[in-house]
Structures are given as structure tokens and as C-alpha cells.
């Protein structure tokens with residue numbers, strides 16, 4: 001059973017807790033969703049901390065975490081399980097959804113919009129108040145224990161209309177929107193992730209924010225927190241900042257030479 005008092009430990013209380021700097025009350029919301037058996041949908045741009053947040057919360061809540069990266073070849077059996085041949089015998093092997101339900105784990109489906117709609121429909125009885133999964137092949141019906149939770153995420157930025165969730169799927173989730181952290185928090189994250197001095201992380205965050213302002217004009221997505229971490233990693237390793245900024249913050253954003261030239265100007269201006 002889920003204990004009535006909060007088992008949540010703060011960052012630093014547990015040595016192997018994945019580091020996550022909160023931007024608001026997302027940790028409390030996630031915990032309440034878990035306690036009340038509600039599935040959660042996380043949406044936000046690439047590299048803004050969604051995966052890290054789930055890893056952090058799973059550890060804080062003391063639940064095992066299974067992650068599946070969704071793609072359009074993913075089948076329902078990839079999630080639920082299948083019979084496998086072992087030494088001349090067929091044995092049933094649980095898929096990650098089945099295993100997570102048996103163990104009361106957190107199942108995280110990353111980029112869920114990439115999965116076909118006939119696959120996401122398998123999640124429907126699991127994500128409404130039934131919380132059940134029927135395995136037709138074995139004749140079993142599993143009831144999810146209270147500790148089980150389904151979390152899905154996607155990046156709403158670059159999906160087209162065909163790649164969206166059916167309303168009957170998305171309306172089974174509590175949704176949380178993620179964005180990039182505010183500049184001070186983001187500089188602290190980059191410093192913590194890389195060991196680069198905080199005052200050397202601040203200009204990188206400033207450049208990233210200037211590049212983010214170009215989203216929708218020249219860019220599909222601005223520079224992510226992940227890319228700032230890459231730039232800081234290269235600088236920490238001894239690379240010159242200009243080269244690290246070009247390789248980690250500018251080149252990944254566009255292949256168009258004119259756009260690249262414009263990005264470089266924006267980065268120069270942001271450095272001041």
C-alpha cells in the first residue's frame with residue numbers, strides 16, 4: 001500500500017537520487033497523481049528535463065522505472081508480452097507494461113505520439129478507473145496495484161496533425177507542461193551537471209535564451225538545456241568557449257548556412 005505520509009526525500013537526502021531542479025510545484029503534482037492513481041502526460045520541448053524528472057520522481061517514490069521509447073513499429077505485444085521459444089518450449093515473456101503492472105512500477109512511454117493509435121488503445125483500460133490489462137494470449141486479467149503508474153511524454157513542437165494523440169487517449173491523463181527553467185535555475189543545473197563554474201555557465205544560458213527567441217522564425221526548436229550542458233561539458237574539458245558554443249549550441253540547430261550565420265550573430269550579441 002502507498003503510505004499516507006509522504007515518502008518524498010529532497011534532493012541530496014538520498015545519494016543516488018537523480019538530480020532534478022524543480023521549476024514549480026511539479027514534484028508535488030506528480031506525487032499527488034501517483035498517490036491518487038492518475039496517469040500523467042508530460043509535454044514540452046526536447047531537452048528540457050522531462051526524462052530526468054521522471055527518473056527523479058521514480059527514485060523519490062521508491063518505485064522501479066521502466067522506459068519505452070515509442071516508434072511506429074512498436075506493437076501491442078512489445079508492451080504486453082509474447083510467447084517465446086526456449087529450449088523447444090514456448091514460454092510467456094512479460095512486456096514492460098505487464099511487468100510494471102505486476103511489480104507496481106512506473107512505466108514511462110517516451111515520445112508516445114510516435115506509437116500507432118491501435119497500440120495506444122491497449123493503454124485505455126489501464127489508464128481509466130478499471131486499471132486492468134487483459135492478456136488474451138494467456139487468458140489473464142491483471143489489476144494494477146496502487147503503486148503502478150503510467151507516464152507518457154511527447155514534444156508538441158514538431159508533430160503534425162497525424163501525429164497527435166486521440167482525444168480518447170489524451171483525456172485519460174493529467175497533463176503537465178514543461179518549459180526551459182528560468183535563467184538562474186538553468187545556470188545552476190548546467191553548473192551542477194558539468195562542474196563548470198556557475199559564472200561561466202551564465203553566458204551560455206544567455207545565448208540559449210537568445211536562440212530560443214528565434215523559434216518559429218528560423219528555427220523549429222531553440223537550444224535545449226541538454227545542449228547547454230553539452231557546451232559546458234566541452235568547455236570544462238578544456239575547449240575554447242567559441243568552439244564549444246559553435247559545436248554544441250549552434251550547429252545542432254540548423255543545416256542552413258544563412259541561418260547558421262544569423263545564429264552566430266545572435267550568439268555574439270548575447271555574449272555582449
Ligand SMILES: Nc1ncnc2c1ncn2[C@@H]1O[C@H](COP(=O)(O)OP(=O)(O)OP(=O)(O)O)[C@@H](O)[C@H]1O
Pocket residue numbers: 019020021022023044045046047048049050051052053154155181189193225226229
Ligand atoms: N530541471 C532539471 N534538473 C536537472 N537537470 C536538468 C533539468 N532540466 C534539464 N536537465 C539536464 O538536461 C538534460 C536533458 O534533459 P532530459 O533528457 O530530461 O530532456 P527531455 O525533456 O526528456 O528531452 P527529450 O524530449 O528530447 O527526450 C538532462 O540530462 C540534464 O542534464
Ligand SMILES: [Mg+2]
Pocket residue numbers: 050051052110
Ligand atoms: Mg526524454
